[in-house]
Amino acid sequence: MGTIIQMHDISRVYHMGSETIHALKSVSITISRGEYVAFMGPSGSGKSTLMNIIGCLDTPSGGTYILNGKDVSNMTDNELAEVRNKEIGFVFQTFNLLPRQSSLENVALPLIYAGYKKSVREEKAQLALESVGLANRGRHKPNELSGGQRQRVAIARALINNPSIILADEPTGNLDTKTSYEIMELFENLHAKGNTIIMVTHEEDIAKYAHRIVRLRDGLVESDVLNEDINTAAKLKAEHQTDEDIHQNR
Numbered sequence: 312m313g314t315i316i317q318m319h320d321i322s323r324v325y326h327m328g329s330e331t332i333h334a335l336k337s338v339s340i341t342i343s344r345g346e347y348v349a350f351m352g353p354s355g356s357g358k359s360t361l362m363n364i365i366g367c368l369d370t371p372s373g374g375t376y377i378l379n380g381k382d383v384s385n386m387t388d389n390e391l392a393e394v395r396n397k398e399i400g401f402v403f404q405t406f407n408l409l410p411r412q413s414s415l416e417n418v419a420l421p422l423i424y425a426g427y428k429k430s431v432r433e434e435k436a437q438l439a440l441e442s443v444g445l446a447n448r449g450r451h452k453p454n455e456l457s458g459g460q461r462q463r464v465a466i467a468r469a470l471i472n473n474p475s476i477i478l479a480d481e482p483t484g485n486l487d488t489k490t491s492y493e494i495m496e497l498f499e500n501l502h503a504k505g506n507t508i509i510m511v512t513h514e515e516d517i518a519k520y521a522h523r524i525v526r527l528r529d530g531l532v533e534s535d536v537l538n539e540d541i542n543t544a545a546k547l548k549a550e551h552q553t554d555e556d557i558h559q560n561r
Contacts, residue, residue: 313343313344314341314342314343314344314377315342315343315344315346315378315379315475315476315507316340316341316342316365316376316377316378316476317341317375317376317377318338318339318340318341318364318365318374318375318376318377319339319374319375320337320338320339320373320374320375321335321337321338321339321340321361321364321371321373321374321375321376322335322336322337322338322371322372322373322374322530323335323357323360323364323369323371323372323530324372333530334357334360334530335357335360335361335364335371335530336357336529336530336531337374337531338357338361338374338527338530338531338532339374339532340525340532340535342507342509343507344475344507345502345505345506345507346507346508346522346523347498347502347507347508347510347520347521347522347523348508348509348510348521348522348523348524348525349509349510349511349512349517349518349519349520349521349523349524349525349538350362350509350510350511350512350525350526350527351511351512351513351515351518351524351525351526351527352513352526352527352528352533353513353528355529356527356528356529356530357527357529357530357531358511358527359480359511360530361527362478362480362509362511364376365378365476365478365509366395366399366401366478367383367386367391367392367394367395367398367399368391368395370383370384370385370386370391371384378394378398378475379398379475381394396421396424396425396472397425397472397474398474398475398476399474399475399476399477399478400468400469400470400471400472400474400476400477400478401469401478401480402462402465402466402469402477402478402479402480402482403465403480403481403482404480404481404482404484404485405485406453406458406461406462406464406465406485407465408453408461408464408465408468409453410452410453410454411452412452413449413450413451413452414440414445414448414449414450414451414452414453414456414464414467415433415436415437415440415449415450416436417453417464417465417468418436418439418440418464418467418468418471419432419433419435419436419471420468421468421471421472422435422436422471422472425472435471436449436467436471437449439467439468439470439471440464440467442467442470443463443464443466443467443470443497444463444497445460445463445464445467448460448464457490458485458486458487458490459486459490459493459494462482462483462485462486462490462494463494463497466494466497466498466501470501470506475507476507476508476509477498477501477506477507477508477509478509478510479498479508479509479510479511480510480511481511481512481513482494482498482510482512483495483512483514483517484512491517495517495520495542496543498510498520499520499543502522508521516542518538519538519540519541519542520541520542520543521538521541522537522538522541523535523536523537523538524536524538
């Protein structure tokens with residue numbers, strides 16, 4: 312399988328006026344290609360800081376971070392931007408779609424930075440939309456789509472460059488229960504195709520989709536375990552329907 316992420320003794324310190332905040336203290340994590348990992352932890356645990364460092368949106372104050380064979384610990388902003396565009400597909404809680412652009416244009420956006428010509432961008436974007444079940448929504452703008460459809464567009468955009476890692480930050484945070492399960496089913500399918508998925512979530516039932524759960528507290532790894540009780544969308548949907556039946560029969 313091979314290692315895709317190797318972090319050793321990562322720390323991150325922020326200076327805010329006279330205050331020093333140790334967001335990460337000493338974090339060492341190895342993630343293999345094709346893994347499905349969830350990061351969990353209370354507010355202030357360091358999970359968002361760790362996600363930003365993994366996603367090359369921030370650099371560590373100390374330690375080493377090897378991403379797909381490259382040491383990205385001390386890269387410049389321009390070098391990090393290039394790594395982000397090639398190696399990482401982002402999925403955010405708030406979708407981060409451009410409101411005036413169509414679904415197709417939103418999905419194709421990373422390919423502009425990668426230097427593809429327009430006809431190739433559109434062809435690849437259409438294939439990405441098909442892969443998330445939105446083949447017929449390419450001309451729709453975000454305000455013409457449901458929350459679940461918007462998140463699917465965001466996932467298609469994350470997939471467009473065939474990234475080494477898909478980073479999902481609270482991907483179901485703005486979605487209702489039923490739509491959340493549909494989006495997690497999509498992540499299940501992407502993982503089954505061999506994608507490496509790293510997800511930040513504070514929801515236990517969503518974290519249980521991952522095959523490994525890393526819990527952080529006070530800037531340290533509190534636990535790092537394989538998930539013995541993997542949720543599937545089908546299982547959760549059935550449980551949800553049973554709960555609804557019980558509620559209706561009362």
